[in-house]
Structure formats: structure tokens, C-alpha cells
Amino acid sequence: MTAATEPGHVPEHVYVDIGVVRVQSYLSRTSSLRGHRAASHTLAAATAREAVERAVDGLAEVNAEAGEVDGVVSMRFDVVPDEDPAPRVRLVQDAVLARLRQALPAAEFTSVWGRGTSYVEVYQRQMKPRIGSGEVRYDLPPPAEFPLAAPCRTCHVGPAAGEAAVTGSRRQLCPDCLQRNIPRDTMLDDGGTPEGRLVRDLGLDRPPEMFPALAALGGGEGNHLATVAADGNAFGEFFGELARQGSLDPGLRQAKEELSAKLSQATRDALQETVYDLHIEYDYVQLCVIPHVVGGDDVLLSMPADWAWKFTITFLQRFHASVREATAELIDRLNGDRTRTGRPGLVPPTASAGVVFSHHKEPLNLLRESAYDRMAEAKREAKGRQSSIQWLDLTADGPDAPRHRPVLLAKLRTPAGEPTDADRALSRLAGVPPAHRSRLAGVLRDRGPLTAAAVESRRVGHWEAVRPFLPPLDGPPDGEPPCGIGLGAALGMARRWPCA
Ligand SMILES: [Zn+2]
Known part of the structure; x- marks a missing residue:
């Protein structure tokens, strides 16, 4: 009897991942929504299951153990005993890379591989360390044939390589922008992109073509947008523990095979439910929340500025609920072992978010960077243990890191998901006329002590709206306000709070 036919034998696979390096950054290389959308569409088409399987022509299959992550192709094939898998890995990489390079001329790709009985384990033990130490295959864009050529008139990054009509006028473009310059109507979106999926699954009308039109769907002056980045907290710890216990406990095999896919599905479900809720509540039939990339537990979106708080709060709640449901059984099981060995239990992963408010003219690549910086600040605040949000209003506070601390989701929602006193207090504060609020902000900044603000708010008659954000009057002046959020x-x- 050979090893492969022994009962209980677990077959080994070779896993090969190929992905776009910093996919969000690549997609927002051009600042227009149109160029971004075209690249996102091309990426989805180039990485679609059928396209990839056609490219590798039977050498490997799409790896169903990996979750769907925009910009990453995960393949696997059976280990053949006594055969070095490296040459076959190379062929699989060549086939997929050739296809991706044609679709995304200026992107950088990397590929990493490993072998074993489950993807989660191989990823944790072999692929992740190799990514960390740079032991990966790189595929970089070819150098320009004429390095001294005029710069591309759209992205200003690559040298121009051809001419095309862009919104009416002829322009010199680099290969990547040429590829992005596809008329919208020829992008038959069958639900391959995150945006197309929402339109299809929720039965909404397609979103606006350009950022100004998207901003105009919001209230107020209708020229401000929000860029929201959100990402799961402490997922690595969770996967690491599963790989560790999974290598000792064959009963965890199925969980290992399904978890990545389940978690990325949980993220997509949370996004879809949140977008659905908001469109029902605001009674909109046109998609107003544009997801750029949805990768595993990571999302980046654009929306009208006054949708952002409601969207972010709802999404973080739904994400936690959805992930808790997907992981409940597994966490109980993993924690059984942790309790026995005297280690603290794992909690279902939450997510944190960074939100940047801006004029619609700000380039998307800068907004993306700032949104990710804010998200990192939010994560640090709660050490990845709780949902938290950091925000920055470029129009009021400028581009530097915000001076206020991130806010924990728990300050705005009860464990049952109901608005807290702080949430209601913010709605009251948002009802104070904007001129009074900005005056109050000025006094707070110039005269520092909160008592100055208190005097001012009494004078203009909004004491009740301001009071929850001041330290208790009988305590120290730098004490914690009753609702947990300071006045500043x-x-x-309040400036972007939904009911303002
Ligand atoms: Zn270009």
C-alpha cells in the first residue's frame, strides 16, 4: 500500500499565490474615478476563475481554500511523489503573470508558493514568512523604451507611449493609462468588480460616473466626499492559532479549508447589508457607496460626506456580527485548548476604520493614503481589541494627523447595537447652527480651558447640547466627559454627523 492510498492519509498540495503589490495604491494611480474604475474592472476580469483556469491550462486549479481577495490569484495542484514541484510552479506563475501583465501594464506583482496539507497552515508557516523576508518572485513593469519621452498627461508617472482621446481631447498617455481609457459602456460589468456586485445583487442603479456627481448626491453643499478604509483587527493571531492547533488536531482540517473563504464572505455580506440599509433609509435607487477594492477583510470606499458616519458605524457593527457568526464554533474549540494550557481566550475579530472628509477635487491616491493612516491610528488606540474609528476633515483641519483621539465604536453603540447617550448627544450637537458650532470650536482652540467654551455655549444658548462633552463641573478640568467624547x-x- 502506498502512502497516498492509506486510510486517513491527507493529500498534499502545492499552493501558488500571485498578487498585485499594494493593489489599492496601483488602482488609484490615476486620480479620476473613471481610470480607477476601469483598472478595477480589468483586474476583476483578469483574475476571474475562468480566465485564470484558461491561462494555466490544466497545470493547476483555482484554490478554493483561499477567500476571494481582489487582486490575488491563488492556485493549487496535487503533489506528485518524488517530483520537484518547482518547475511546474514556474510554469503556473509564467502563465498567470503573462495574463496579468497584459491587463495591468504598470502594476507590480509578486508570487510565493509552499506545500502541505492545508492552505491556512502552508500560508502561516511557509508563505507568510517568505513574503516577510522577500523570498518571492517579483514581476516588475518593463522599463520604458524611450525613457526621455514626454510624461503621461494623465498619471504623470509613466512616460507617454501613445495618443488617445480622453473626454474629447487627444492626449499622450502611458501604457497603463491607455489601458484604463476604455469607454464606460464597453465595460460590461457582470458583477466581477465590487461595485458591479453591489449593483447586481442589490438591484440598484449604477453609481455616478465622476466624483463631483457622487458628492452632489449628499446633503449640504453637495461637494464633499468621504473616503473610508476598514480592515479586520487581529486576524493574524486567529489564523496563527488555527494553524498551530490544526497541525496537531486533524478534526480542525475542515475549518482550515473553509475559514479564509468564510471570512472574506463575511466581509462582503457585511458590506452588502450596510449598503442596502443605507439606501433604504435614505430612499436612493442609485448606488452611492462605491467600493474600490474588497480584499479579504479589507475595504476602501468613496461616498458622499454625510453618509460616512452612518456607513462606518453600521459596517463595523455588521462586520463584527457576521464574523462572530462565521467563527463562533471554531473559537469555542480553539479556546478549549487555550484554557487548558492557561492562555487567554481569543475573541471574535472586530474591524477598525479610517475616514477622511474632503472636497471632491482631492486626488484619490492622497485620500487613500490618509484613510489608511487614520485606520492605523484607530487600530493603535484599541490595540486591535475593539472596533474603533479615527477621522480627519481635510477641509477644516488640514492634511496633518488629527489632534483628537480615535473614538471607540462602544462609545456610540451599546453591545445590543442601540445608539448610546453619546450618539444621541452628537445628534443634538449637530442640531446647533453651524455658525455657533464653529464659534465654539474657535473659543475652545484659543482659550483652551473648557470653562471658556462652557461660558460661550451658555451665552449662545446651547448649554444642554454642549454639556455632555464637558468634564464634570465638580471634577478636575481635564476629567473625562460623561459620554466619553471631548468637546473638540x-x-x-458634528460637522458631518448624519442629521446635521
Ligand atoms: Zn499614465
């Missing part, structure tokens, strides 16, 4: 932060939040 509250005034910043």
Missing part, C-alpha cells in the same frame, strides 16, 4: 472631537464629528 465632538464638534469635529
Whole structure:
């Protein structure tokens, strides 16, 4: 009897991942929504299951153990005993890379591989360390044939390589922008992109073509957008523990095979439910929340500025609920072992978010960077243990890191998901006329002590709306306000608070 036919034998696979390096950054290389959308569409088409399987022509299959992550192709094939898998890995990489390079001329790709009985384990033990130490295959864009050529008139990054009509006028473009310059109507979106999927699954009308039109769907002056980045907290710890216990406990085999896919599905479900809720509540039939990339537990979106708080709060709640449901059984099981060995239990992963408010003219690549910086600040605040949000209003506070602390989701929602006192207090504060709020913000900044603000708010008659954000009057002046959010932060939040 050979090893492969022994009962209980677990077959080994070779896993090969190929992905776009910093996919969000690549997609937002051009600042227009149109160029971004075209690249996102091309990426989805180039990485679609059928396209990839056609490219590798039977050498490997799509790896169903990996979750769907925009910009990553994961393949696997059976280990053949006594055969070095490296040459076959190379062929699989060559086939997929050739296809991706044609679709995304200026992108950088990397590929990493490993072998074993489950993807989760191989990823944790072999692929992740190799990515960390740079032991990966790189595929970089070819150098320009004429390095001294005029720069591309759209992205200003690559040298121009051809001419095309862009919104009416002829322009010199680099290969990547040429590829992005496809008329919208020829992008038959069958639900391959994150945006197409929402339109299809929710039965909404397609979103606006350009950022100004998207901003105009919001209230107020209708020229401000929000860029929201959100990402799961402490997922690595969770996967690491599963790989560790999974290598000892064959009963965890199925969980290992399904978890990545389940978690990325949980993210997509949370996004879809949140977008659905908001469109029902605001009674919109046109998609107003544009997801750029949805990768595993990571999302980046654009929306009208006054949708952002409601969207972010709802999404973080739904994400946690969805992930908790997907992981409940597994966490109980993993924690059984942790309890026995005296280690603290794992909790279902949450997510944190960074939100940047801006004029619609700001380039998307800068907004993306700032949104990710804010998200990192939010994560640090709660050490990845709780949902948290950091925000920055470029129009009021400038581009530097915000001076206020991130806000924990728990300050805005009860464990049952109901609005807290702080949430209601913010709605009251948002009802104070904007001129009074900005005056109050000025006094707070110039005269520092909160008592100055208190005097001012009494004078203009909004004491009740301001009071929850001041330290208790019988305590120290730098004490914690009863609702947990200081007046400065509250005034910043109130500016874009949904009912303002
Ligand atoms: Zn270009």
C-alpha cells in the first residue's frame, strides 16, 4: 500500500499565490474615478476563475481554500511523489503573470508558493514568512523604451507611449493609462468588480460616473466626499492559532479549508447589508457607496460626506456580527485548548476604520493614503481589541494627523447595537447652527480651558447640547466627559454627523 492510498492519509498540495503589490495604491494611480474604475474592472476580469483556469491550462486549479481577495490569484495542484514541484510552479506563475501583465501594464506583482496539507497552515508557516523576508518572485513593469519621452498627461508617472482621446481631447498617455481609457459602456460589468456586485445583487442603479456627481448626491453643499478604509483587527493571531492547533488536531482540517473563504464572505455580506440599509433609509435607487477594492477583510470606499458616519458605524457593527457568526464554533474549540494550557481566550475579530472628509477635487491616491493612516491610528488606540474609528476633515483641519483621539465604536453603540447617550448627544450637537458650532470650536482652540467654551455655549444658548462633552463641573478640568467624547472631537464629528 502506498502512502497516498492509506486510510486517513491527507493529500498534499502545492499552493501558488500571485498578487498585485499594494493593489489599492496601483488602482488609484490615476486620480479620476473613471481610470480607477476601469483598472478595477480589468483586474476583476483578469483574475476571474475562468480566465485564470484558461491561462494555466490544466497545470493547476483555482484554490478554493483561499477567500476571494481582489487582486490575488491563488492556485493549487496535487503533489506528485518524488517530483520537484518547482518547475511546474514556474510554469503556473509564467502563465498567470503573462495574463496579468497584459491587463495591468504598470502594476507590480509578486508570487510565493509552499506545500502541505492545508492552505491556512502552508500560508502561516511557509508563505507568510517568505513574503516577510522577500523570498518571492517579483514581476516588475518593463522599463520604458524611450525613457526621455514626454510624461503621461494623465498619471504623470509613466512616460507617454501613445495618443488617445480622453473626454474629447487627444492626449499622450502611458501604457497603463491607455489601458484604463476604455469607454464606460464597453465595460460590461457582470458583477466581477465590487461595485458591479453591489449593483447586481442589490438591484440598484449604477453609481455616478465622476466624483463631483457622487458628492452632489449628499446633503449640504453637495461637494464633499468621504473616503473610508476598514480592515479586520487581529486576524493574524486567529489564523496563527488555527494553524498551530490544526497541525496537531486533524478534526480542525475542515475549518482550515473553509475559514479564509468564510471570512472574506463575511466581509462582503457585511458590506452588502450596510449598503442596502443605507439606501433604504435614505430612499436612493442609485448606488452611492462605491467600493474600490474588497480584499479579504479589507475595504476602501468613496461616498458622499454625510453618509460616512452612518456607513462606518453600521459596517463595523455588521462586520463584527457576521464574523462572530462565521467563527463562533471554531473559537469555542480553539479556546478549549487555550484554557487548558492557561492562555487567554481569543475573541471574535472586530474591524477598525479610517475616514477622511474632503472636497471632491482631492486626488484619490492622497485620500487613500490618509484613510489608511487614520485606520492605523484607530487600530493603535484599541490595540486591535475593539472596533474603533479615527477621522480627519481635510477641509477644516488640514492634511496633518488629527489632534483628537480615535473614538471607540462602544462609545456610540451599546453591545445590543442601540445608539448610546453619546450618539444621541452628537445628534443634538449637530442640531446647533453651524455658525455657533464653529464659534465654539474657535473659543475652545484659543482659550483652551473648557470653562471658556462652557461660558460661550451658555451665552449662545446651547448649554444642554454642549454639556455632555464637558468634564464634570465638580471634577478636575481635564476629567473625562460623561459620554466619553471631548468637546473638540465632538464638534469635529458634528460637522458631518448624519442629521446635521
Ligand atoms: Zn499614465
